[in-house]
Amino acid sequence: MRSSDGGGPCGACKFLRRKCIRGCVFAPYFDSEQGMAHFAAVHKVFGASNASKLLLTIPPNKRLETVVTLCYEALSRVRDPVYGCVAHIFSLQQQAVRLQAELAYVQARISTLQHHLPIPSQAEASSSVCTTMDPSLHLCHHVCVLDQQLDNSM
Amino acid sequence: MRSSDGGGPCGACKFLRRKCIRGCVFAPYFDSEQGMAHFAAVHKVFGASNASKLLLTIPPNKRLETVVTLCYEALSRVRDPVYGCVAHIFSLQQQAVRLQAELAYVQARISTLQHHLPIPSQAEASSSVCTTMDPSLHLCHHVCVLDQQLDNSM
Numbered sequence: 001m002r003s004s005d006g007g008g009p010c011g012a013c014k015f016l017r018r019k020c021i022r023g024c025v026f027a028p029y030f031d032s033e034q035g036m037a038h039f040a041a042v043h044k045v046f047g048a049s050n051a052s053k054l055l056l057t058i059p060p061n062k063r064l065e066t067v068v069t070l071c072y073e074a075l076s077r078v079r080d081p082v083y084g085c086v087a088h089i090f091s092l093q094q095q096a097v098r099l100q101a102e103l104a105y106v107q108a109r110i111s112t113l114q115h116h117l118p119i120p121s122q123a124e125a126s127s128s129v130c131t132t133m134d135p136s137l138h139l140c141h142h143v144c145v146l147d148q149q150l151d152n153s154m
Numbered sequence: 155m156r157s158s159d160g161g162g163p164c165g166a167c168k169f170l171r172r173k174c175i176r177g178c179v180f181a182p183y184f185d186s187e188q189g190m191a192h193f194a195a196v197h198k199v200f201g202a203s204n205a206s207k208l209l210l211t212i213p214p215n216k217r218l219e220t221v222v223t224l225c226y227e228a229l230s231r232v233r234d235p236v237y238g239c240v241a242h243i244f245s246l247q248q249q250a251v252r253l254q255a256e257l258a259y260v261q262a263r264i265s266t267l268q269h270h271l272p273i274p275s276q277a278e279a280s281s282s283v284c285t286t287m288d289p290s291l292h293l294c295h296h297v298c299v300l301d302q303q304l305d306n307s308m
Contacts, residue, residue, distance in 0.1 A: 044204070045200065045204065045208075046199065047201045047203075047204050049201075050198070050199065050201050054231075054235060057235060058235060065236050065237065066235065066236045066237075069240040072240055073227060073239070077208075081208060081211060081220065082212060082216045082220045083219065083220075083223050084223055084227060085227070085239065085243065092246040092247065093246065095250065096250055096253065099250065099253050099254065103253065103256060106260045106261060106264060107260060109264060113264065113267040113271065117267065117270055
């Protein structure tokens with residue numbers, strides 16, 4: 001994404017077939033080529049007016065991230081009208097649950113193996129494993145929180 | 155979400171202060187209480203017209219999922235205007251990467267422990283672990299794909 005640099009209209013104004021005025025809120029983020037396709041999706045899903053209103057409420061130094069996430073959501077919704085980018089959240093959740101199960105299995109395997117080791121090695125191994133099992137790494141918790149948020153939002 | 159059942163307008167029409175006609179596309183999903191708050195977010199982020207157009211392109215048996223994901227995206231964007239629900243994707247990605255690292259660590263730990271076991275147990279353990287390491291469980295791959303999709307969408 002590049003700003004329209006003085007020449008033709010930015011991708012948003014080109015798509016909307018309007019004059020690209022100085023200070024156009026879309027110009028820094030939608031160039032006249034690929035930006036036009038991205039803006040088409042944003043326009044279809046959010047509407048140019050809603051996107052413009054939103055951007056104007058965001059500090060300039062955070063607008064690029066806003067445009068990036070808007071484009072991502074819009075393109076996802078165009079590709080998958082039913083689920084949009086929420087499909088990716090579901091997919092990541094499922095993968096996370098499976099990964100968590102895999103981790104639990106491997107941890108159980110470690111416990112089994114440790115029972116077959118001589119006492120000193122067992123103690124050493126146990127200590128090492130426990131110090132790396134940071135509860136904050138447990139994705140299931142975050143998945144549950146996200147599920148709850150999804151429920152609460154309905 | 156319940157349909158407006160013959161009485162007052164549905165939550166969408168109540169919010170829009172218009173008559174809720176028979177066959178209103180929003181009525182089955184936005185009741186006149188909580189549905190109104192949800193619709194307010196959908197209206198603010200997507201616009202009533204865009205949401206209506208989208209729903210009309212979706213087969214009736216998939217409209218509930220569509221409304222659920224639209225509400226989720228809209229409420230997320232209202233809460234976090236810069237990142238919206240993409241913040242959850244980033245969060246899940248980060249957690250997945252950390253979980254993957256944790257799994258790699260534990261797998262390495264298993265290898266170390268197996269070297270300290272008598273030959274028969276070692277062989278048995280190795281076989282057991284290998285059969286559960288399904289490549290499809292490797293979330294890093296999916297995270298990379300999602301990253302790529304995010305890059306490509308820009």
